[in-house]
Amino acid sequence: ALSPVHARPRWEEWGALRCPLDLIRGEHGLLQDEEVARMRELQPGLRVHVVDGAGHDVHLEAADAMLPVLARFLRSGGRTSFLIALAQLADIDFHTARGIVERHVAGVLASAPAAN
Secondary structure, eight states: EEEEEEEEOOOOOOOOOOOOOOOEEETTSSOOHHHHHHHHHHHHTTTEEEEOOOOOOHHHHHHHHHHHHHHHHIIIIIIHHHHHHHHHHTTOOOOHHHHHHHHHHHHHHHHOOOOO
């Protein structure tokens, strides 16, 4: 299902985003430091959160560490930013992205304590 998304680099789309962006990555994940550096080069305001001990699937391996960061982002108005980024980077329309996210946001906000 994700193979079309990974078929080509998405740097042009990433650089065109005009919204707050947070990156949550695992300490032992697949995302290379060079890729994060390029992401920051194209999006200087990018906030990067590294979850100690986690691999690529932070949401599965360390949800307790990830949820407060995600909840803070969503509570600060990041939901719209996330929807825009998801729609652009996954080549789906905004309404499809909203449907995907809205099904999960209520659960995230209900289960995550407020982050510092």
